[in-house]
Amino acid sequence: MAIRPEEITAVIKTQIEGFSGSTELKEEGSVLQVGDGIARVYGIENAMSGELLEFPNGVIGMVLNLEKENVGCVLFGTDTLVKEGDPVRRTGKVAQVPVGEAMIGRVVDALGRAIDGKGAIKTTKFRPLDIVAPGVMERAPVVEPLQTGVKAVDAMIPIGRGQRELIIGDRQTGKTAIAIDTIINQKNQPNRPICIYVAVGQKQSTVAAVVQKLQDAGAMDYTIVVSAGASEPAPMLYIAPYAGCSIGEEFLWQGKAVLVIYDDLSKHAAAYRQLSLLLRRPPGREAYPGDVFYLHSRLLERACKLSKENGGGSLTALPIIETQANDVSAFIPTNVISITDGQIYLESNLFYSGIRPAVNVGLSVSRVGGAAQTKAMKGVAGRLRLDMAQYNALAAFAQFGSELDASSQKQLARGERLVELLKQGQYVPLSIERQVLSIFAGTNGFVDGVAVKDVRRWETELHAYADARHAATMKELGDKKVIDDALKAKIETLLKEFTAQFK
Amino acid sequence: MQASDRVLAGRYAAALFQAASAKGEEQKVQADLGSAHKLLLDAMAALRHPRVPPASKKKLLHDTLGTKVGPTTLKFLDLLVDKKRFDLMVMIASVYAKLAADKRGAAKAQVRTAVALSAETQQQLAAKLKKFTGKEIELDVKEDPELIGGVTVKIGDWVLDSSLRGQLRRMKESFN
Numbered sequence: 001m002a003i004r005p006e007e008i009t010a011v012i013k014t015q016i017e018g019f020s021g022s023t024e025l026k027e028e029g030s031v032l033q034v035g036d037g038i039a040r041v042y043g044i045e046n047a048m049s050g051e052l053l054e055f056p057n058g059v060i061g062m063v064l065n066l067e068k069e070n071v072g073c074v075l076f077g078t079d080t081l082v083k084e085g086d087p088v089r090r091t092g093k094v095a096q097v098p099v100g101e102a103m104i105g106r107v108v109d110a111l112g113r114a115i116d117g118k119g120a121i122k123t124t125k126f127r128p129l130d131i132v133a134p135g136v137m138e139r140a141p142v143v144e145p146l147q148t149g150v151k152a153v154d155a156m157i158p159i160g161r162g163q164r165e166l167i168i169g170d171r172q173t174g175k176t177a178i179a180i181d182t183i184i185n186q187k188n189q190p191n192r193p194i195c196i197y198v199a200v201g202q203k204q205s206t207v208a209a210v211v212q213k214l215q216d217a218g219a220m221d222y223t224i225v226v227s228a229g230a231s232e233p234a235p236m237l238y239i240a241p242y243a244g245c246s247i248g249e250e251f252l253w254q255g256k257a258v259l260v261i262y263d264d265l266s267k268h269a270a271a272y273r274q275l276s277l278l279l280r281r282p283p284g285r286e287a288y289p290g291d292v293f294y295l296h297s298r299l300l301e302r303a304c305k306l307s308k309e310n311g312g313g314s315l316t317a318l319p320i321i322e323t324q325a326n327d328v329s330a331f332i333p334t335n336v337i338s339i340t341d342g343q344i345y346l347e348s349n350l351f352y353s354g355i356r357p358a359v360n361v362g363l364s365v366s367r368v369g370g371a372a373q374t375k376a377m378k379g380v381a382g383r384l385r386l387d388m389a390q391y392n393a394l395a396a397f398a399q400f401g402s403e404l405d406a407s408s409q410k411q412l413a414r415g416e417r418l419v420e421l422l423k424q425g426q427y428v429p430l431s432i433e434r435q436v437l438s439i440f441a442g443t444n445g446f447v448d449g450v451a452v453k454d455v456r457r458w459e460t461e462l463h464a465y466a467d468a469r470h471a472a473t474m475k476e477l478g479d480k481k482v483i484d485d486a487l488k489a490k491i492e493t494l495l496k497e498f499t500a501q502f503k
Numbered sequence: 504m505q506a507s508d509r510v511l512a513g514r515y516a517a518a519l520f521q522a523a524s525a526k527g528e529e530q531k532v533q534a535d536l537g538s539a540h541k542l543l544l545d546a547m548a549a550l551r552h553p554r555v556p557p558a559s560k561k562k563l564l565h566d567t568l569g570t571k572v573g574p575t576t577l578k579f580l581d582l583l584v585d586k587k588r589f590d591l592m593v594m595i596a597s598v599y600a601k602l603a604a605d606k607r608g609a610a611k612a613q614v615r616t617a618v619a620l621s622a623e624t625q626q627q628l629a630a631k632l633k634k635f636t637g638k639e640i641e642l643d644v645k646e647d648p649e650l651i652g653g654v655t656v657k658i659g660d661w662v663l664d665s666s667l668r669g670q671l672r673r674m675k676e677s678f679n
Contacts, residue, residue, distance in 0.1 A: 016674070023665040024673065028657070032509075040508065043660045069509040089662075 025267075027090045032056070032070055034082045034251045037233045038278045041071045041088045050130060054089040059080040061088070062095050062235065065279050072279045074235035076111060076332050096126040097243040099250035104194065107211055107225040110240040112247070115227065116211075127250060129242040132287040135299035140307040145372045146259065146316050148191070149185030150178060151428020152359045155439050156388075157344055159192070160372030162305025162314040163258050166336055168321045168328065169346030173358050177466075178344065179261045180210060182318065183218045185429035186259065191314070193257035195223040198244035201267030204229045217427065237271035245302050248315050253306075255311030260303070264320035265296060269332045286331045293355050298340050340367035356423060361388050367379045375482035376436050383443040384418065391415020410448075417447045420455035433478035434463050437491065440483075448497045450502070462498055470494045512591045512676060516598035519579050524606075533603050535576035536596040544566055550589045560584045609639035613657040614648040617666065620654075632656065 027455060029043025041053070041059055053061040053073055059081050065072030075082065090165035097112040100123035107116035108421035142160035159165045167175045183195045197214075199207045201296045207227045224247060239370050241262045248258040262268070271290055276289035296319075303317035316340050321336050326347065328337065337343055342365045375383070394412055404412070421442045424430070430438075438459055441447055449459045466474050473490045480487060523532040543550065546567060550560050562579050583589045604610060612632055614620075620628070626641055633642045636658060651665035 015677070023663065025661065025663050027660045028662040029660060043659055069513060429525060 018217045021258050028425065029071070029088045029090075031082060031084055031086045031088060032084045033439055034075075034079050034084060035080050035276050038076055038275070039073055039079070039082060040087075040165070041073060042069065044071055044088065044090050047071050047090055048094065050094045052093050052095055054091055055082045055340065056086050057058065062239075064275070065281075066315060068174075074238070074275055074279075075233065076239075077078045077233070079233075082243050089343055094283050095129045095239065096130055097246050098123045098125065099127045099247050100125045102246055103224050104222060105220050105224070107227060109209075109232070110228040110236040110243050111474045114241060127246040129239055129246055130298075131246070131249070131302070134306065134310075138148050138304075138306060138310050140304050140305050140312070142314075142368050142372050144191075144257075144314070145369070145377075146182075146373060147185055147189060147429075147432055148178065148182040148187065150181055151424055151430060151435050151438060152357055152361070153178065153344060154373075154432070154435055155377060155422075156361055156385050157342065157359070158365045158369035158373040158381075159316065159318075159366060159376070160305075160369045163341040163366070163372070164300045164317040164319065165366060165369070165370050166319050166321060166340040166343040167346070168323060168333060168337070168343050169358070170172065170323055170326055170348045173346040173351045174426070175322070175346055176206075176210070176263055176354060178226060178346075178357055179263060179318055180213060181318065181427060181429050182259070183214060183223055184219050184427060186222065187217070187219060188431075191257050192222055193249045193259040193314075193419075194248070195219070196226060196244045196248050196258065196260045197223060198226045198228075198241050198260065198264065200228055200240050200261050200264060201271060202227070202263065204231070213427065224402050224420055234271040234274045237268060238275055241265070241268055241299050245299060245315075245317075249302065250396075252306065252315045253311060254311040255306075255313045255314065256400065257368050260315060260317050262299075262319040265336060266322045266332055269295065288331060290334070293335050293339075300339050310396045354423075355419060356426075359422075362383070362392060366454050376477065376480065377439075379434065379483050380439045380443055383445075384439055386419055387411075387414060388445060391418065402416060412447070414442075414448060416452050417446055417450065417455050420441050420452055422446060423456060430463075431478065433474050434466075436483075437462070437466060437474070437494075440491055441495050444492075444495075446499055449499065458502060462495075465498045466494060469497070508591060508594065510671055511588065512594040512598050515583070515591065516586065516595045517600060518594070520599055520602045520606075522579075523575055526575060528573060529603050529606065531573055532576055532579075533596075533600060535572040536599060539568055539580065540596060541578060542571065553587070555649075556647070557584050557634050558588075571642045588610075592646050593676045602643075607639065607643060610636055611643060614642055614654060615650060615666075616644065616651040616654045617646070617648060617652045618666065620644055628648075628654075628656075632658070 027044050029041045031039055032042045033040040047063050047066065049063055049066055051063045051156065053063060055061055059075055059077040060072040060073045061074045063071055092492055098121060099450060102121050102123040106121060108112055109115050142162045144161040146159045146161045148159060166202060167178055168415065183197065186193050186195055207225065207229065211225055214223055221252065226240055226244040228236040244260055248260045251258050269288060271286050272292060272295055275285070277283060277287065281289045287417060300317055300319060302481050303315050305314040306312055319332050319336060319340065323333055324330065345360045345363040348356045348362045350360060390411055391414065394408055395415065421438055441462065445460065447455060473494055519532065520529065523529050546563055549555055549563065561581055561584055564577065564584065572645050579656045583592060614628065625644060628641050629640045650666040650668050651679060655669065656663040
């Protein structure tokens with residue numbers, strides 16, 4: 001688009017002519033002390049908690065502490081631009097973030113400003129960062145599934161729309177991978193959720209890689225990335241998840257489905273700890289302030305499924321927590337585990353023994369997702385969980401090298417193949433009918449005759465075969481949501497035919 | 504200056520104000536504090552110095568002020584020496600002035616103007632501000648050419664800005 005200077009001049013001219021605002025009445029204070037991203041301000045006695053303040057040089061601050069004689073606030077910018085004695089003006093507004101359709105496909109910072117170089121975001125709507133979560137009467141039970149496209153998760157730890165499911169594990173165990181796969185998998189889902197990926201305290205290179213991956217998969221068309229990088233001041237990290245949630249709530253109240261991923265809340269808690277200690281709030285366990293539980297509970301409580309009268313929208317939250325040396329009993333992990341409706345527990349030893357996604361089936365649960373699982377999946381997955389549990393018990397026993405009877409041998413063989421069947425590559429989410437087909441085959445003994453090393457090749461070829469020869473059956477499986485006897489017979493024929501020709 | 508200093512100054516000022524009100528000498532003590540500050544300007548360094556013994560400081564106070572200030576003020580300054588809080592004196596005086604003004608229902612308005620105001624305009628301004636705040640207004644007018652034009656008034660924390668500089672700043676912000 002060509003820019004004509006005379007047009008811009010005309011626009012500015014009309015703005016200047018229309019400018020009125022001869023007098024401004026504002027409360028003003030002065031900076032007592034500044035440093036470490038924190039400022040203490042004298043005056044502004046009527047300031048509200050959470051209110052935005054204007055400092056010189058365009059620096060914005062947010063009030064966090066209201067004390068006798070002074071106000072403690074955090075700065076969303078470099079504190080070197082602010083000096084002792086500088087005037088501070090109240091804005092009368094609480095911290096807010098721009099929201100709306102224009103945000104979709106964009107990468108923004110914690111204050112909603114574009115950082116993807118695609119120009120300013122044209123939106124006039126704002127939402128406050130911190131709101132009270134919807135109450136009991138505004139909500140409805142979680143009933144629709146949120147398909148992650150990951151077999152191990154969709155079958156055994158199903159997530160419902162409006163649920164809060166924690167993804168927890170050590171570094172490098174594929175936590176972000178599950179989240180990204182889930183975003184990619186939403187592409188062809190009915191009533192496609194709008195996805196919001198909130199990156200807290202991550203390397204800019206990691207965020208750039210994620211954005212690139214989403215773009216390549218065509219997922220940026222319905223995704224918003226909120227990034228507060230490792231180099232940004234702690235206040236930005238502190239507000240980023242709330243900003244992401246507020247952006248999502250705009251769509252939630254329009255009756256749409258929303259998926260928000262907080263990657264990760266451990267760094268969020270660390271950023272909040274930094275702020276709290278600098279504001280001289282008393283430290284508690286692991287030096288976190290006393291309200292660190294509330295920090296996360298008020299954020300995750302905002303995930304919900306709204307009732308029909310409120311539009312029936314949903315906001316699903318997938319918070320991520322990074323543990324140290326598999327220690328889930330540390331302070332922040334236990335807090336978030338108790339807040340969420342279940343957790344997907346990833347383990348590094350599983351990851352390194354080649355089981356990817358490295359989901360520990362025994363420790364992972366979903367407390368509400370079962371109601372949201374499709375009947376077809378529920379039917380095949382109930383058996384899977386049982387088989388896996390028996391296999392794990394037997395496998396531990398079999399390590400002693402003892403002789404096993406035939407039925408135990410059979411169970412071991414079945415288990416090994418099921419483990420193999422639940423393995424899945426990154427960025428290849430599977431549709432629900434393919435997942436059901438694979439798990440049906442596994443739990444009904446169709447894989448028992450295949451060598452363990454061939455199971456994954458067997459599965460890929462099965463999917464290709466089914467699509468090519470039995471497209472109608474697959475479609476029925478996807479649409480019907482429940483396996484009746486007729487459909488079961490069709491699937492069995494399909495599997496028998498395929499097994500017969502598999503080499 | 505630390506945040507805690509203001510809290511301390513507030514406590515000393517409140518205590519002094521109560522003591523003065525009990526004797527009905529609020530005005531006198533305020534005037535005394537002002538004149539004491541002026542008289543002690545040269546002696547401040549010595550009074551604040553940690554290695555000068557309190558007895559010498561008190562002697563200095565009594566010799567300088569002696570008959571010029573009332574006994575309440577003098578006793579209060581002695582107390583400040585004993586408590587090693589003499590550095591807070593100026594701040595205490597300003598908080599005291601505010602307390603006294605609140606009690607009288609008066610407020611101080613810091614007026615900054617680009618050009619000098621005539622006495623008549625000042626009276627009109629004071630009358631307007633009185634109507635606006637509901638308090639007796641004491642004007643403190645100073646010229647500040649940096650405003651370019653217009654006037655700013657500061658009463659307590661509230662700033663009324665109708666200067667040209669402020670308007671230009673707001674116009675600049677509106678373009679973003």
